[in-house]
Amino acid sequence: MRKAIIIGNWKMNMGLREGLTFLGALENVDTDIEVGLAPQFVSLQVMINNADKVLIGAQNTHEAAAGAFTGEISSVLLKEIYADFCIVGHSERREYYNETDFKVNLKAKQLLEHDIMPIICVGETLAQFENNETNEVIKKQVNESCKDLNIENCVIAYEPVWAIGTGKTATSQIAQDVCLMIRNILSEMYSSDIANKVRIQYGGSVNADNIAELMACPDIDGALVGGASLDIDKFSKLITY
Numbered sequence: 001m002r003k004a005i006i007i008g009n010w011k012m013n014m015g016l017r018e019g020l021t022f023l024g025a026l027e028n029v030d031t032d033i034e035v036g037l038a039p040q041f042v043s044l045q046v047m048i049n050n051a052d053k054v055l056i057g058a059q060n061t062h063e064a065a066a067g068a069f070t071g072e073i074s075s076v077l078l079k080e081i082y083a084d085f086c087i088v089g090h091s092e093r094r095e096y097y098n099e100t101d102f103k104v105n106l107k108a109k110q111l112l113e114h115d116i117m118p119i120i121c122v123g124e125t126l127a128q129f130e131n132n133e134t135n136e137v138i139k140k141q142v143n144e145s146c147k148d149l150n151i152e153n154c155v156i157a158y159e160p161v162w163a164i165g166t167g168k169t170a171t172s173q174i175a176q177d178v179c180l181m182i183r184n185i186l187s188e189m190y191s192s193d194i195a196n197k198v199r200i201q202y203g204g205s206v207n208a209d210n211i212a213e214l215m216a217c218p219d220i221d222g223a224l225v226g227g228a229s230l231d232i233d234k235f236s237k238l239i240t241y
């Protein structure tokens, strides 16, 4: 039985004090699923120190353990401050910072080496979706990003780029079909036993109104939430769907 996991990705939003107030309120929301927040790096440690049941993680890490990489953050340091998870390969990182599947795979390896759960994002662009290329794009991304990992300790997030921050959610049927396809790819890469243990999230304009339908899909085990994770009322409703 896979435990549902909903993560709020704050991206480059939410101040430190504001984030702590949010966390305090979130800790009081009763839910039996796993809930997490990914604040900006500067807030990470203090958020971790103030979290009890809410998981706190990073939005990115570097693929090397240490070195001359000005401005980057290592998994070693994330481990030292007890980060619970780290998002890798978010489409914004892929688009604006040239993050490739190869790099995403190295980042996931670094994280696993330091006992931090990677959340590996995959997803097709609008043009690819409209050209019916979703299946081949996702297959390539999963094959390359999820290669040679202790995959049952990872979470995969399917986030169609055209649904992120646009208010356009994939229908639950599309989301379910792609999440099932991802599970089938993992089955081929590893085994069906292992693939059945991997949690797969959907992300892209998830909100309190569409979460229940998405979570009812057999291969969707959670959500990666951007915009709707910035408002405590909306996010509380969402995690108690």
Ligand code: PGA
Pocket: 009, 159, 163, 164, 165, 166, 167, 203, 204, 205, 206, 224, 225, 226, 227, 228
């Ligand atoms: P959104 O973002 O919920 O605002 O669409 C999702 C994400 O980028 O993870």
